[in-house]
Every structure is written in structure tokens, then in C-alpha cells.
Amino acid sequence: MTGTELSTQDGREQLVLDRIDRVRRAPARVRGERVTLAHGSGGKATHTLIEAIFLEAFRNPLLEPLDDAAQLRLDGARLALTTDSFVVSPLFFPGGNIGDLAVNGTVNDLAVSGATPKYLTASFILEEGFEVADLRRVVESMRNAARVAGVDVVTGDTKVVQRGKADGCYINTAGIGVVSHPGELGAATVRDGDAVLVSGPIGEHGVTIMLARGELEIDAELTSDTAAVHGLVAGLLAAAPGVRMLRDATRGGVATVLNEVAAAANAAVVVDEDAVPVRTEVRGACELLGIDPLYVACEGRIMAVVDGAQADAALAAMRGHRLGEGAAVIGRVRAEPPGMVLLNTAFGGTRVVDLLVGDPLPRIC
Amino acid sequence: MTGTELSTQDGREQLVLDRIDRVRRAPARVRGERVTLAHGSGGKATHTLIEAIFLEAFRNPLLEPLDDAAQLRLDGARLALTTDSFVVSPLFFPGGNIGDLAVNGTVNDLAVSGATPKYLTASFILEEGFEVADLRRVVESMRNAARVAGVDVVTGDTKVVQRGKADGCYINTAGIGVVSHPGELGAATVRDGDAVLVSGPIGEHGVTIMLARGELEIDAELTSDTAAVHGLVAGLLAAAPGVRMLRDATRGGVATVLNEVAAAANAAVVVDEDAVPVRTEVRGACELLGIDPLYVACEGRIMAVVDGAQADAALAAMRGHRLGEGAAVIGRVRAEPPGMVLLNTAFGGTRVVDLLVGDPLPRIC
Numbered sequence: 001m002t003g004t005e006l007s008t009q010d011g012r013e014q015l016v017l018d019r020i021d022r023v024r025r026a027p028a029r030v031r032g033e034r035v036t037l038a039h040g041s042g043g044k045a046t047h048t049l050i051e052a053i054f055l056e057a058f059r060n061p062l063l064e065p066l067d068d069a070a071q072l073r074l075d076g077a078r079l080a081l082t083t084d085s086f087v088v089s090p091l092f093f094p095g096g097n098i099g100d101l102a103v104n105g106t107v108n109d110l111a112v113s114g115a116t117p118k119y120l121t122a123s124f125i126l127e128e129g130f131e132v133a134d135l136r137r138v139v140e141s142m143r144n145a146a147r148v149a150g151v152d153v154v155t156g157d158t159k160v161v162q163r164g165k166a167d168g169c170y171i172n173t174a175g176i177g178v179v180s181h182p183g184e185l186g187a188a189t190v191r192d193g194d195a196v197l198v199s200g201p202i203g204e205h206g207v208t209i210m211l212a213r214g215e216l217e218i219d220a221e222l223t224s225d226t227a228a229v230h231g232l233v234a235g236l237l238a239a240a241p242g243v244r245m246l247r248d249a250t251r252g253g254v255a256t257v258l259n260e261v262a263a264a265a266n267a268a269v270v271v272d273e274d275a276v277p278v279r280t281e282v283r284g285a286c287e288l289l290g291i292d293p294l295y296v297a298c299e300g301r302i303m304a305v306v307d308g309a310q311a312d313a314a315l316a317a318m319r320g321h322r323l324g325e326g327a328a329v330i331g332r333v334r335a336e337p338p339g340m341v342l343l344n345t346a347f348g349g350t351r352v353v354d355l356l357v358g359d360p361l362p363r364i365c
Numbered sequence: 366m367t368g369t370e371l372s373t374q375d376g377r378e379q380l381v382l383d384r385i386d387r388v389r390r391a392p393a394r395v396r397g398e399r400v401t402l403a404h405g406s407g408g409k410a411t412h413t414l415i416e417a418i419f420l421e422a423f424r425n426p427l428l429e430p431l432d433d434a435a436q437l438r439l440d441g442a443r444l445a446l447t448t449d450s451f452v453v454s455p456l457f458f459p460g461g462n463i464g465d466l467a468v469n470g471t472v473n474d475l476a477v478s479g480a481t482p483k484y485l486t487a488s489f490i491l492e493e494g495f496e497v498a499d500l501r502r503v504v505e506s507m508r509n510a511a512r513v514a515g516v517d518v519v520t521g522d523t524k525v526v527q528r529g530k531a532d533g534c535y536i537n538t539a540g541i542g543v544v545s546h547p548g549e550l551g552a553a554t555v556r557d558g559d560a561v562l563v564s565g566p567i568g569e570h571g572v573t574i575m576l577a578r579g580e581l582e583i584d585a586e587l588t589s590d591t592a593a594v595h596g597l598v599a600g601l602l603a604a605a606p607g608v609r610m611l612r613d614a615t616r617g618g619v620a621t622v623l624n625e626v627a628a629a630a631n632a633a634v635v636v637d638e639d640a641v642p643v644r645t646e647v648r649g650a651c652e653l654l655g656i657d658p659l660y661v662a663c664e665g666r667i668m669a670v671v672d673g674a675q676a677d678a679a680l681a682a683m684r685g686h687r688l689g690e691g692a693a694v695i696g697r698v699r700a701e702p703p704g705m706v707l708l709n710t711a712f713g714g715t716r717v718v719d720l721l722v723g724d725p726l727p728r729i730c
Contacts, residue, residue: 004665013437015577030497031432032497033496033497033498034493034494034495034497035491035492035493035494035495035497036493036525037493037495037525038525039523039525040491040524040526042524046523049523050523051502051519053497053500054487054521054523055519056519057504057505057507057508058487058504058507058508058511058517058521059520060517060518061495062517062519062520063517063518063519063520063521067520068567069520070484070486070519070520072483072484072519072541072545074442074444074483074484074541075441075442075443075444075543076440076441076442077440077441077442077444078440079437079439079440079442079541081484081486081520081539081541082518082520083484083488083490083520083521083522083539084522085488085489085490085522085524085537085538086524087490087526094549106561108493112616113393118437118439119400119427119435119437119439119446121435121446121447121448121539122423123448123449123450123537124450125450125452125490125535125557126400126404126405127400128400128401128402129399129400130399130400131398131399131400132395132397132398132399132400133398134419135400135418139379139418139419139423140422141420142422142423143422143423146423151427152425152427152428153419153423154427154435154446155428155432155447155448156412156415156419156423156428156448157448157449157450158404158405158411158415158419158613159405159450159451159452159531159728160401160402160403160405160450160724160727161399161405161406161727162402162695162727162728164531165531166530166531167526167530170535172448172450172488172537172539174446174448174488174537174539176437176439176444176484176541178439178440198371217464217651223417254572266373292368331425337718340553344484357527362525362526363524363526363527
């Protein structure tokens with residue numbers, strides 16, 4: 001699932017170059033004739049589906065960066081627009097429910113695009129028979145999350161489908177914000193020597209959801225990290241004008257973001273496994289589940305690529321915010337080999353961290 | 366389903382006043398403990414759900430009008446923002462599929478709010494096992510509809526849920542547009558003597574979907590009226606500056622819009638049944654189905670309330686557009702009795718046209 005283990009020296013360069021060649025030659029093609037859970041993982045299959053079908057049909061300069069939010073100019077205003085549908089199962093889990101997830105997820109997509117989140121839409125697909133009391137709880141969580149994030153829900157929609165045609169409740173939120181950051185954020189600004197930071201321990205949301213399903217005999221004191229990161233981002237941007245790009249590490253986890261950075265910047269990202277903050281409970285659960293925490297979703301953690309000279313300032317800014325207390329510098333950008341994410345493992349080896357293949361944790365958001 | 370038959374004279378006034386009193390006293394309360402299909406009908410149960418749960422939690426001045434789109438001021442820009450989820454069954458039907466419906470529906474919500482539609486988001490919930498070829502057809506229809514409407518899809522999302530947790534494909538689109546109409550549109554501007562127009566024959570989309578399910582032994586040459594009405598609206602607004610408000614008559618049909626107008630304007634709307642354009646095939650199917658065409662959804666028809674003195678100009682403007690050839694003036698606004706929709710029937714009687722109760726046509730959009 002996590003790529004190819006390589007020796008630190010012999011043959012590594014050739015393996016890497018072969019792989020790059022293979023990736024570059026391959027056109028985006030959806031394999032198979034039917035949609036699979038892997039197409040929703042945020043990993044390789046999701047990327048292929050998006051490129052082969054959605055980008056192919058809708059292609060335009062605003063869509064093309066495939067960022068968390070589109071950057072628009074409308075009637076003189078500088079805006080960011082984003083959307084996410086939430087299908088998490090179970091709907092209620094330690095630390096939150098689908099409601100605050102739906103607000104925080106969209107707020108965060110706006111925040112990491114350098115925008116101040118302003119307004120949300122909320123659209124519900126309800127299954128016939130869903131309990132009104134549960135809907136109330138979900139909506140109250142949305143209201144509370146919206147208050148914390150300083151956004152208003154200004155328009156919405158409700159559909160009801162027959163029993164067996166949904167799973168209680170699905171929510172879509174779209175969000176609009178004002179881009180106030182004066183600089184340009186994006187992979188195009190990433191340079192050799194930049195530092196890569198994560199704002200706190202990873203994988204807590206994904207593991208919490210997995211355990212909340214109750215299918216595993218694992219007992220861990222874990223709660224989802226779902227939170228709105230707009231304040232954390234604002235503090236970071238103010239303290240470190242050399243921030244190149246920001247992402248929230250949701251579906252596909254930190255590994256997916258690292259790969260997106262490497263691909264978009266056409267650079268390498270080299271990560272120190274020891275530097276990546278992972279709580280003991282998450283590490284333990286991941287070992288039992290046979291998954292790598294690098295691929296497990298967070299819902300309140302951001303990743304930042306920052307001018308290497310400003311790494312300390314950025315780290316201090318993150319740690320100065322309640323949501324960034326566990327922040328760490330986890331790696332560096334290097335020119336070579338372009339498009340690759342390399343992990344210096346705790347055992348002194350190096351391995352390629354690839355995009356996620358398959359979907360070990362479906363419907364975590 | 367369609368309200369109370371009243372004699373034209375005796376006792377009518379008292380009945381009407383009793384009813385107004387009852388409606389005014391009743392707080393919005395969701396009856397029962399579970400969501401039913403009626404909550405998705407666009408009728409009475411939908412309104413109650415929205416007011417008791419969503420409006421109650423999210424209350425703010427921008428949401429409160431509960432219009433098709435919220436009117437925003439952002440960074441100096443005058444914008445409209447809207448969202449809709451589409452769960453139509455079947456996904457493909459004569460005249461369209463869920464894809465063009467998802468584009469046209471959101472484009473139309475922007476258009477009737479006086480905005481020029483600009484950008485859309487597209488978010489997909491796919492069921493595991495959904496055919497990639499069908500997804501391609503849907504997405505191509507979205508692309509074509511977006512071209513016709515002059516909008517770009519600039520951001521999106523894809524989720525996949527397990528088999529049996531959706532119905533092939535659900536789509537959410539949110540849309541943003543620039544409000545260019547100089548005047549104010551809305552129920553607050555409606556006055557005694559205004560004319561009520563509809564842009565063409567009603568109920569074609571809803572009846573087409575019902576027949577496409579193949580559960581009924583009715584054969585009719587009908588196609589959905591799904592279309593983007595932005596051009597029709599622009600022509601109308603240019604020709605008749607006295608347009609008070611616009612709506613697209615989707616879920617709940619013309620009757621629901623009339624009731625929304627009457628309630629929001631605190632006025633009566635009196636409609637001539639004979640003047641309402643209904644194709645013979647729709648009328649015939651509705652008779653067999655036991656439903657009133659006034660409650661059946663359109664997806665490419667608008668309703669306009671217009672200064673009575675400009676009714677002819679508005680009608681001519683509508684008829685001058687391909688999508689408005691079958692336009693008609695169907696009624697008038699009167700001061701009394703406030704909040705009521707009255708229908709002068711073809712038989713010379715008058716009856717109250719109420720909000721839809723129950724949902725005879727679930728999942729038509």
C-alpha cells in the first residue's frame with residue numbers, strides 16, 4: 001500500500017527514474033468499468049477519476065490547479081470557492097459528527113487557500129426514516145461550528161430519498177471566502193530548500209472513525225481532530241510571509257498531500273519519519289490495522305511548505321495557536337528526484353511514499 | 366391533496382379567515398420522529414422542516430428570505446449564491462439526465478434571483494458499482510449544459526459510498542453569480558394589481574420522470590423541460606423593469622410558488638385555471654395519476670410577478686424567447702385575503718390552492 005522499500009544506495013536512482021518515466025508516460029485512464037471504493041479514497045484512483053473524467057470534461061484555467069478551492073475574480077472581488085460532500089460513517093463519533101465535519105472541512109479548504117471564510121451553503125440528502133432528533137443534533141453541531149469559524153450558512157437545500165438509498169444523512173457544504181493574503185500561494189512557488197511542516201499529530205480523525213465503527217476489538221482513547229483552522233492559518237501567514245502553500249491533510253492523509261506537492265512543484269519532498277508527530281494510540285491502532293498513519297485522514301491539521309529560512313518562525317507561529325501545539329517540521333523540499341516523496345525511515349533506510357492505492361478506510365469524511 | 370373546495374359565495378369568507386387564523390397560530394413543528402418522503406416534496410412538510418430545524422439553527426438576515434439564492438456583498442461585489450442536491454430517479458430520462466438537471470437547476474436559481482450565473486461547483490456521491498460509462502454521459506451532459514449557460518465548473522468533490530448506500534449517483538451543484546439587475550426583486554415589492562406570468566406549459570418535467578420509471582402503463586410523447594433560463598430572464602428584465610419577483614417552478618410546482626408569493630407578500634393570488642398552460646399529454650397523465658398539474662415540477666419554466674401595467678410587455682418579452690413561446694398571464698395579485706391562493710376553476714367555482722401535502726412524485730429532481 002505504501003510504495004516500494006528501497007535500499008539507501010544501490011540501484012535506487014535507477015528505480016526512481018524508471019518509476020518517474022512510467023508515471024509520466026501513463027495517460028490518466030480509469031481502469032475497469034465500474035466505480036470502486038478506491039475512487040473515493042483521495043489516492044491514486046481518485047486522482048485518475050478526476051483527471052480522466054471531470055477535468056477532461058470541465059477543463060478551464062480556474063479548475064486546472066485542482067486546489068482545495070478555486071480562486072475567482074468576480075465583480076472586482078478576489079474570492080475563493082470550494083465544495084465538499086460528507087458521507088462519513090458513523091454519523092456520530094468521538095469528538096464530533098457529520099455536521100461539524102461538514103462545516104470545518106469547507107472552512108478549512110477556504111483557509112488553506114489564503115481566504116477568510118465568509119459564507120456557507122448547506123445541502124442535505126436525508127434517508128426516509130432518519131430520526132429527526134439526529135438531524136437536530138447534526139444541525140446544532142453545524143451551527144456551533146459555524147459560530148466558531150465566523151461563517152454564516154446563507155442558503156441550503158433538502159432532498160429525501162427512499163429507505164436504502166442513502167445512509168441516514170449526507171451533507172454537502174460549499175463555501176465562499178475573501179482572499180486577503182497579499183502573496184501567491186501554490187505549488188508553483190515551492191523552491192528547493194523549503195521546509196515542510198505539519199500542525200500537529202496526524203491520523204486521529206481517520207483512526208477514530210475506524211474505531212467508532214466498532215468492528216474492531218481495539219479500545220483507544222482517541223477523538224477526531226475536527227476543527228476549523230482559519231485562525232491557525234491567519235497566525236501563520238502573518239508570522240511567515242514566506243509560506244509557499246498550505247493544505248489540510250484530509251482523505252489520503254499527509255502522504256497524499258506530500259505527493260501532490262511533489263508533483264505540482266515538480267520537486268522532491270524528503271521526510272524524516274521520526275519527525276512526523278503521531279500519537280501512541282494512533283500508531284498502535286494503525287499497526288493492528290496494518291495501515292500507515294501517513295495515509296490516515298486528519299480533519300484539523302494543516303501542512304505548510306515554507307521558505308526554509310522562515311521554518312522556525314512558522315513553527316513558532318503554529319505552536320503559539322491552540323490547534324498547532326504539536327506542530328513539527330517534518331521534511332524539506334529538494335530539486336531531485338522531481339515528483340517523488342522519499343521517507344527517511346526510523347530504521348535508517350529510505351523508501352518512496354507513493355499515492356494511496358485502494359481504500360483501507362472508506363467513508364471517513 | 367390540493368386544498369378545500371369552496372362554494373363561490375356562502376361561507377367562503379369565514380372558511381378562509383378560519384384557515385388563516387389556524388395557519389398563523391401554528392408554530393413550525395416537525396410532526397413525527399422520522400424523516401418522510403414528504404419532507405423532500407417542496408411542499409408543506411419541507412417548509413416545516415426548513416423553518417423548524419434549519420432556519421431555527423442557522424438564522425441570519427441573509428438566510429431568512431429563504432429565496433432560491435442568497436444575496437451577498439463580498440469585497441465590494443454584489444453576488445448571489447445558491448446550492449441544490451440532485452437525486453432524480455431514474456438518472457436518465459427523455460429530454461435529459463441528472464447532469465444537465467444539476468447544471469440547469471443551479472443556473473436557474475441564480476437567474477431568477479436577478480444574477481448572471483458565473484461559476485459552479487460540482488460534487489458527486491457515487492455508489493460503488495456505478496458504471497463509469499454512465500458517469501461519463503452524466504458529466505458530458507453537465508459540460509454541455511454549462512456551455513449553453515455560459516458558466517464554468519471551477520471546483521468539485523467526489524465521494525464513493527458502498528453498494529446500497531446511494532442510488533447510482535447524486536450530484537450537488539452550488540453556483541455563484543453577479544447581481545447586475547439594478548432593481549430589487551423579492552416578495553416585499555409585490556403589490557395589489559400585479560400580474561402573475563408563467564413562461565410555458567407546466568408539469569412536463571415531473572410527469573416525464575414519473576413515466577420514465579416505467580411503473581405505469583401510460584404512453585405519452587413527453588420530454589423534460591429542463592433548460593437554463595438565464596437568457597429568458599435577461600430578456601424579461603430588460604423589457605419589463607416592473608418585474609417584482611421571479612421564481613423557477615420546480616419541486617412542488619406552480620402551486621407552491623404561488624403560495625410562497627402569497628405568504629411572503631402577505632397578499633392574495635387569484636389564478637384562472639383556464640389560463641394556465643398545460644399540454645394535453647400532461648393533463649391526461651395527471652388525470653390518470655390522480656394529481657394536479659399545478660403541483661408538478663418544471664425544470665425550465667419561470668414564474669414572474671410583474672407590475673400589472675407591464676403585463677403585456679412582459680408577456681411579449683417571454684414569448685420572444687425560445688423558452689417562453691408558451692408563456693401566459695395566469696393570475697393577479699390582490700390585497701385580500703392575505704396569504705391565500707385562490708383558483709377560479711374551469712367550472713366556474715373557486716377553490717383554495719394550498720401547499721402540497723404528502724409527496725406523490727418523490728425524487729423528481
